[in-house]
Amino acid sequence: MVALIEDYIPGQEIAVEGLLDDGELTLLAVFDKPNPLNGPYFEETMYVTPSRQNKSILSAVQNQLAIACRELGLRWGPIHAECRLNESGSWIIEIACRTIGGRCGQLLESSTGRTLEEIIITNAVGQKADCRLDVEAAGVMMIPVPGRGGVVRRVEGIGEAARIPLVSSVEIDVRPGQMLVPWPEGCPYPGFIFANGEDPESVENALNAAHQQLDIILAPVLPLQVTND
Known part of the structure; x- marks a missing residue:
């Protein structure tokens, strides 16, 4: 053994x-x-x-x-x-x-x-x-799945996140109707935020500030049971 x-x-x-x-x-x-x-x-x-x-x-x-x-x-x-x-x-x-x-x-x-x-x-x-x-300093935020997950309705605040100083791009991959599953099962990241700056601390702060602007609106996943009558 x-x-x-x-x-x-x-x-x-x-x-x-x-x-x-x-x-x-x-x-x-x-x-x-x-x-x-x-x-x-x-x-x-x-x-x-x-x-x-x-x-x-x-x-x-x-x-x-x-x-x-x-x-x-x-x-x-x-x-x-x-x-x-x-x-x-x-x-x-x-x-x-x-x-x-x-x-x-x-x-x-x-x-x-x-x-x-x-x-x-x-x-x-x-x-x-x-x-x-x-x-130069650079960083990426792999946007985490919020809360308990669910079905994507929309993502709000993308423009506000992109306007945060030092943020170079906000890339959202999820689409309405897509299911997001949190860890430990996990699923692909909803998207990515990239930032560049003079020092890593400023980059980290910019990524966090941009992430705070995003709001992923989710609908609950309704249980479905199939029976054979």
């Missing part, structure tokens, strides 16, 4: 985008996740870069990830990692040979001065990706 015993790892969570060039790891961006991500389950709601962690912590994270990549046999291409930071150090939650997912990839252009696609293709053909790190 085999038993798997797991323990919850507390602490602040960060996401790391890196690029491997013949085993050498370069960090493209480190994203803070400012909102508390506590169990038993949660959804990610915000990425902000550059990280506000001190340089010694980020250097330790880079060294730890480089060792993990070598042990996994990863030598070329992008890596995406999730780590937890606490008084005991850095803990790798996930490391995968992939890029950041979905539209969040556009944040790399703000932090490096080049698009994610340019960076990956340049690396794939054996050339050095010339990136200027931390060109």
Whole structure:
């Protein structure tokens, strides 16, 4: 009999985008996740870069990830990692040979001065990706499903959210009639808010201010029972 015993790892969570060039790891961006991500389950709601962690912590994270990549046999291409930071150090939650997912990839252009696609293709053909790190602060709010979820009627406040200073775009994906299901079952995010600014704190504040302007109007999901008479 085999038993798997797991323990919850507390602490602040960060996401790391890196690029491997013949085993050498370069960090493209480190994203803070400012909102508390506590169990038993949660959804990610915000990425902000550059990280506000001190340089010694980020250097330790880079060294730890480089060792993990070598042990996994990863030598070329992008890596995406999730780590937890606490008084005991850095803990790798996930490391995968992939890029950041979905539209969040556009944040790399703000932090490096080049698009994610340019960076990956340049690396794939054996050339050095010339990136200027931390060109400006950038962040994204992955809009969470409100309350207990329900059927979308409409989304109000989009224009007001888009007019918040530093907000670059408000992208709403849900449509009337679509069902939103909260975690732990979960469903796609209702949309995304992007912001750019001089420092990560201002970006975080802009994202929160824009989110407060949005009101996703939901109708309850009525139970339906089918019987065969």
